[in-house]
Amino acid sequence: MKIHIAGEDALIIYFAEQASPHIAAKIQKAVTLLQKDCHDVLIDLVPSYASLLIIFDLFKCDHHQLRNRIRVSLLGLNHVDKLEGKLIELPAYYHEKVGLDLQRIAEKAQISTAEVIDIHQSLEYHAYAIGFAPGFAYLGYVDQRIAMPRLKTPRMKVPKGAIAIADRQTAVYPSVSPGGWNIIGLCPIDMFNVENDPIMPVSVGDRIKFCPINQQEFLRLGGQL
């Protein structure tokens, strides 16, 4: 475990080099421990794949004090069981019409776009983090063959529901936003809706499976083109 400076009121804990279901469980536990032990100086916590960003009140403590408190608090991290989240099935409309980067991924992998789709939907993913935008769940990991680096210059507008890949991560964009991920399809399900209960269908630790649908089903499920 390494604790680094992030900003004037922020430290970041790196738990491992790579994410794994075990590390995800550890981070979840760390969140609970810190909320209990450091609540008087905490402003916000941002858990992610293998790290935890801690925003603190710089008028109440400095980073040296906080580092010590974090180390003491996280001594309680010893025995954490593996997370076994619920299985969520997300419908996925994969098509070159909406999957703007399908062709590029296929070319890089030297396979057909149908194979890219097949590889993407064949695996079960873990939700490792939620962030970037409300309801944006980071899922891992896609098969190495369809891994793709982020766009050099991010798009100014990625559509709501876009299913996308960045390196070996995949996600569904919950709303229109700028973004640099490679788009392969669209999902008609709301990933974040204040009117829904729960607000988000996916929580950290859940398992996710994409189920291919056609355009008709996509529209019937409320998808918009």
Add this chain to the structure above:
Amino acid sequence: MSGFLIQKAGVLALLQDQGRFGYQQLGLTQGGAVDKMAFYWANRLCQNKLSATAIELTVGGMSLLAQGKATIALTGANMPLLINGEKKSLWQSHTVVGGDVIEIGYAQQGLRSYLAVSNGFIVKPSFNSSATVCREGIGGLRGEKLTAGDFLPIHALTTLPKYHLKLALKHQPVYAQEVVLRTIPSYQQHHFSAYQQRLFYSSEFKVSEQCDRMGYRLAGKAIKANIDGILSEGICHGAVQIPADGQPIVLLNDRQTIGGYPKIGSVISLDTAKLAQLGQGGKVRFEPISMEAAHNINHLAFSLFERTQLNTC
């Protein structure tokens, strides 16, 4: 009901408070006033809690009709303020009564101003904050910017104060076209070679047209990291992200909570406020400072803020 009717909303008017905290785990961004000190001063001039909801006006061009007694104060960017056609000072409280028309012109210096009103605008909080984040559709009246015809309710004053409050000229900030952004080297700084770091801290960058409350994309010498991306991680306020094209992006209040571009450091909030007062073409330089120095600067600035008395007039 007492309040203000918006006759003209101007370029971008948003209801804002200090920001939304504790919900980044759901991916909700921070939001809130991007020039925190100017926002605090507007509230102090109206004798409010520092966190009372005010309007953040970008570029300007707003007009409001008062319906009830209140004090108002405009701080931040230098936008001409007229009440019933009469020119009024910024950084000072003014009283208005029902029927008064408040007009705010276009910024002559700086980019964003804050209009506070006695007791703050009444807004139903979303996730404990009134901060409007348009991208998320959360906060403010409907998760959107204000438009003509919107009515902003207030708790009106029963009697008008006998004096006004004013911030002395020497305490008012000057919004320059060139700013130095004090930056704490952090995050992936070790993935930038000594040469790239020197290049970053010695070059001048210009604010590109892609600048908003989410982040400011800068244009200048390309800075290269020795990695393309990282495992996505939490992004703090002021973080300077370097995408593969080498053009730095300083992330502000409405930033994404998590991202995977390498970051070379984080700008302190007193300086992101100056950055947010720049428009396209503004010039910036980065200067490295330690975490300890950043804390000192923050404590001194806030202590000065608390010790500075407002004058009565």
